[in-house]
Amino acid sequence: MEKIERPLLKLTGNEHRHLAEVLRARTGDKIILCPNDGRDYVYEIRSFDKTSATLSYVNDCENDTEPELYLAVFPSLLKGDKTEFEVQKLTELGVKKISPFIGDYTVQKSEKSERLRRAAHEASKQCGRAVIPTVDDPIRFSDIIPALGEYDVVVFAYEGAYARGKRLGDVIKKSARRIALVVGPEGGFSEAEVKMMSECGYCPVTLGKRILRAETAAIAGAAVIMQLAGEWE
Amino acid sequence: MEKIERPLLKLTGNEHRHLAEVLRARTGDKIILCPNDGRDYVYEIRSFDKTSATLSYVNDCENDTEPELYLAVFPSLLKGDKTEFEVQKLTELGVKKISPFIGDYTVQKSEKSERLRRAAHEASKQCGRAVIPTVDDPIRFSDIIPALGEYDVVVFAYEGAYARGKRLGDVIKKSARRIALVVGPEGGFSEAEVKMMSECGYCPVTLGKRILRAETAAIAGAAVIMQLAGEWE
Numbered sequence: 001m002e003k004i005e006r007p008l009l010k011l012t013g014n015e016h017r018h019l020a021e022v023l024r025a026r027t028g029d030k031i032i033l034c035p036n037d038g039r040d041y042v043y044e045i046r047s048f049d050k051t052s053a054t055l056s057y058v059n060d061c062e063n064d065t066e067p068e069l070y071l072a073v074f075p076s077l078l079k080g081d082k083t084e085f086e087v088q089k090l091t092e093l094g095v096k097k098i099s100p101f102i103g104d105y106t107v108q109k110s111e112k113s114e115r116l117r118r119a120a121h122e123a124s125k126q127c128g129r130a131v132i133p134t135v136d137d138p139i140r141f142s143d144i145i146p147a148l149g150e151y152d153v154v155v156f157a158y159e160g161a162y163a164r165g166k167r168l169g170d171v172i173k174k175s176a177r178r179i180a181l182v183v184g185p186e187g188g189f190s191e192a193e194v195k196m197m198s199e200c201g202y203c204p205v206t207l208g209k210r211i212l213r214a215e216t217a218a219i220a221g222a223a224v225i226m227q228l229a230g231e232w233e
Numbered sequence: 234m235e236k237i238e239r240p241l242l243k244l245t246g247n248e249h250r251h252l253a254e255v256l257r258a259r260t261g262d263k264i265i266l267c268p269n270d271g272r273d274y275v276y277e278i279r280s281f282d283k284t285s286a287t288l289s290y291v292n293d294c295e296n297d298t299e300p301e302l303y304l305a306v307f308p309s310l311l312k313g314d315k316t317e318f319e320v321q322k323l324t325e326l327g328v329k330k331i332s333p334f335i336g337d338y339t340v341q342k343s344e345k346s347e348r349l350r351r352a353a354h355e356a357s358k359q360c361g362r363a364v365i366p367t368v369d370d371p372i373r374f375s376d377i378i379p380a381l382g383e384y385d386v387v388v389f390a391y392e393g394a395y396a397r398g399k400r401l402g403d404v405i406k407k408s409a410r411r412i413a414l415v416v417g418p419e420g421g422f423s424e425a426e427v428k429m430m431s432e433c434g435y436c437p438v439t440l441g442k443r444i445l446r447a448e449t450a451a452i453a454g455a456a457v458i459m460q461l462a463g464e465w466e
């Protein structure tokens with residue numbers, strides 16, 4: 001749904017199905033629509049049939065669930081449905097952009113972007129976000145390096161960082177407005193990848209003494225960055 | 234596996250299957266066994282057949298993956314395999330004890346504890362922990378209240394906390410050694426439950442402006458508590 005048509009609106013297809021089957025909405029119910037412009041639009045259901053619902057506009061207001069921090073996560077593609085799962089959780093946590101990559105040790109070589117975008121869309125609805133995170137098409141690891149140049153702070157989750165004593169708490173300041181977190185595949189980053197990021201000045205960080213699964217690292221890392229940046233206050 | 238028998242050891246059943254099918258170990262390989270006593274025992278595979286493996290002791294050393302912080306999570310039972318999933322992630326994050334409860338709005342009324350304990354066991358193996366977290370049998374919400382008295386700090390994830398301005402960063406100090414995190418079911422805590430916890434002086438905390446799914450709240454909350462307590466340094 002890209003544009004809100006006032007004062008009457010017809011919902012069909014997936015949106016109609018979500019209304020009927022997930023929300024189990026009925027005529028007379030009020031629902032909130034978020035056309036990805038940062039506002040919540042309240043509509044009332046006027047009529048309902050098997051393939052469409054007709055809604056009338058009630059009012060609208062600003063949605064305040066968006067973090068000020070622009071956090072982007074660059075995760076390796078993962079096996080099975082783990083990338084999709086990661087997208088769901090990162091959306092809830094307020095991540096603005098998810099840009100998956102294929103690295104030297106990435107086993108999963110492709111992923112349907114449409115599936116990941118649907119996961120971001122569904123999770124946004126679920127958690128009340130009015131802006132759906134951007135989900136990029138997967139690219140090669142080397143191609144994320146230039147994109148990382150746009151961030152104030154770039155960190156990558158690296159087991160080797162434990163011995164070298166990098167602390168996320170020292171690296172993430174409340175003043176940082178654009179942060180990127182890079183997380184490797186199940187088998188970790190290759191030495192060449194670690195070298196490439198280190199040479200750009202990007203910061204290896206530890207997420208504790210245990211080896212986290214790749215998806216756990218992305219979720220735990222994003223949560224801690226949000227908290228450190230002041231978004232849990 | 235409760236006890237390490239030196240100098241020779243025979244593995245059968247699940248442990249043998251894990252060795253053969255997951256690790257794909259072969260005669261001559263060295264493996265690390267963790268009998269839940271905080272130490273890593275290195276053994277070499279001497280012989281291998283269809284139902285057992287015979288190992289010989291090489292050496293042992295302290296396993297240093299255990300956090301100093303004793304973090305216990307009290308999560309509501311969740312629908313489907315979500316509690317199991319939560320146990321896996323909390324184990325990776327270093328949680329010492331998981332004590333599920335059935336609250337006023339809990340939909341899932343029972344869970345096979347054996348299944349949850351197996352998830353903790355498997356995740357401990359995967360992330361290299363030498364101590365498997367305790368997973369208690371599910372109890373009623375009112376019965377967790379006395380157990381919470383054993384902790385220095387008790388926090389519960391509560392959407393209502395956002396407006397009231399409680400910050401996890403102010404509540405969790407590096408000096409705290411025993412912390413409990415309580416997370417409600419899909420439908421949240423009932424008013425009576427919030428009142429019960431507040432009257433005990435337990436602290437409602439916000440995990441950001443979006444409504445997290447119950448399992449996301451447990452994982453994100455545990456990760457941030459670990460980091461705040463100094464376990465990611």
